[in-house]
Amino acid sequence: MDIKKIPPAYTPEKLLQIAFNRAAKEARKVQVRNKGLRKKRAEERRVRESADYIVSYLTRMEKLGDKIETADPFHRELLETCIGLKRVHSAIDRLSWARIKIAKLEVRSRRNIRMRKGDPVTLRKDFYGKTASILGKTRGELNFLGDVKLAIKNLPTIKEGYTVVLAGMPNVGKSSLLRGLTPSTPEIQTYPFTTKNILLGYIPVGPREIQIIDTPGILDRPLADRNHIEKQAILALRELADLILFVFDPTETCGYPMNSQISLYREIESNFQNVNPVLNKSDITPGETSEKVEKEIGGPTLKCSATEDRIDEVKSFILQSSKNRL
Ligand SMILES: Nc1nc2c(ncn2[C@@H]2O[C@H](COP(=O)(O)OP(=O)(O)OP(=O)(O)O)[C@@H](O)[C@H]2O)c(=O)[nH]1
Ligand SMILES: [Mg+2]
Numbered sequence: 174m175d176i177k178k179i180p181p182a183y184t185p186e187k188l189l190q191i192a193f194n195r196a197a198k199e200a201r202k203v204q205v206r207n208k209g210l211r212k213k214r215a216e217e218r219r220v221r222e223s224a225d226y227i228v229s230y231l232t233r234m235e236k237l238g239d240k241i242e243t244a245d246p247f248h249r250e251l252l253e254t255c256i257g258l259k260r261v262h263s264a265i266d267r268l269s270w271a272r273i274k275i276a277k278l279e280v281r282s283r284r285n286i287r288m289r290k291g292d293p294v295t296l297r298k299d300f301y302g303k304t305a306s307i308l309g310k311t312r313g314e315l316n317f318l319g320d321v322k323l324a325i326k327n328l329p330t331i332k333e334g335y336t337v338v339l340a341g342m343p344n345v346g347k348s349s350l351l352r353g354l355t356p357s358t359p360e361i362q363t364y365p366f367t368t369k370n371i372l373l374g375y376i377p378v379g380p381r382e383i384q385i386i387d388t389p390g391i392l393d394r395p396l397a398d399r400n401h402i403e404k405q406a407i408l409a410l411r412e413l414a415d416l417i418l419f420v421f422d423p424t425e426t427c428g429y430p431m432n433s434q435i436s437l438y439r440e441i442e443s444n445f446q447n448v449n450p451v452l453n454k455s456d457i458t459p460g461e462t463s464e465k466v467e468k469e470i471g472g473p474t475l476k477c478s479a480t481e482d483r484i485d486e487v488k489s490f491i492l493q494s495s496k497n498r499l
Contacts (some may be wrong), residue, residue, distance in 0.1 A: 192227050217297075227275055340420075341393065341422075351480070424457050
């Protein structure tokens with residue numbers, strides 16, 4: 174579903190103003206010779222047109238629910254983490270409640286006008302007043318769903334296809350590596366409701382491309398430090414990542430000692446498939462340090478220097494891994 178089909182967020186007053194103005198305009202088009210009958214028809218038209226507009230607005234707003242349901246798991250988890258889906262659904266329920274109430278009121282008001290159960294103008298005003306009062310009860314929800322729409326609009330667009338996710342503690346060189354691996358400037362996308370940015374870069378391979386993602390704040394600290402919801406967002410990366418490169422800084426200039434880097438690596442390795450260690454900052458790493466680290470990790474690693482453009486080993490590994498998957 175297209176997010177553009179979700180209407181802009183209006184306050185109840187704004188929504189009523191638009192609906193009533195449209196209704197008044199439509200009512201002026203009523204052409205009946207008999208004055209009394211014309212008045213009746215015009216007021217009935219105002220009720221119908223305003224109700225139609227409001228009901229259709231609310232229906233379209235409620236579609237935010239489908240938009241979330243059909244989002245891919247990573248996006249759904251991001252939304253869950255940032256706004257909480259339970260709250261979204263209860264706001265949508267409130268809009269449905271208002272929509273149904275206004276639709277019923279419309280049927281009753283029009284019938285009353287047609288059956289001459291009072292002065293048509295008074296009956297129509299009565300409908301307007303009650304509608305305003307119902308909509309007033311959805312003020313908080315309309316406002317909140319406006320924010321949700323914005324969050325959905327700003328979700329990072331992640332393409333399908335072979336995807337490499339970069340993991341590792343802060344400052345080890347993940348973003349530098351992404352920049353080095355991808356020939357064009359990376360796309361920068363914001364997470365909803367935070368100031369964090371996701372970096373996306375692409376390695377062209379013939380007509381296809383390999384996508385590389387650097388998601389700060391996600392795979393950069395132990396799961397034990399996370400609440401339940403954050404864990405969900407992290408685990409949703411499983412659906413997305415074909416290959417995870419875990420970046421180490423053996424020089425520890427990043428500020429994190431090797432033992433904490435290794436324990437995060439172990440954790441990610443046990444929760445995800447296809448996790449591969451990369452030793453970055455090889456330009457300033459003594460040979461014996463790399464060997465020691467490899468021993469601790471328990472196997473060979475890829476070595477690179479992201480800032481010195483020595484990243485061929487990593488690049489060929491990515492190309493090799495993606496070979497039968499593109
Ligand atoms: N000498 C050297 N410095 C590097 C290398 N790669 C990255 N750096 C430096 O390490 C610092 C951190 O690099 P970033 O690429 O920002 O690291 P990051 O992992 O993306 O950090 P966060 O986004 O905070 O998680 C920067 O000052 C880089 O210049 C490298 O291969 N060699
Ligand atoms: Mg970074």
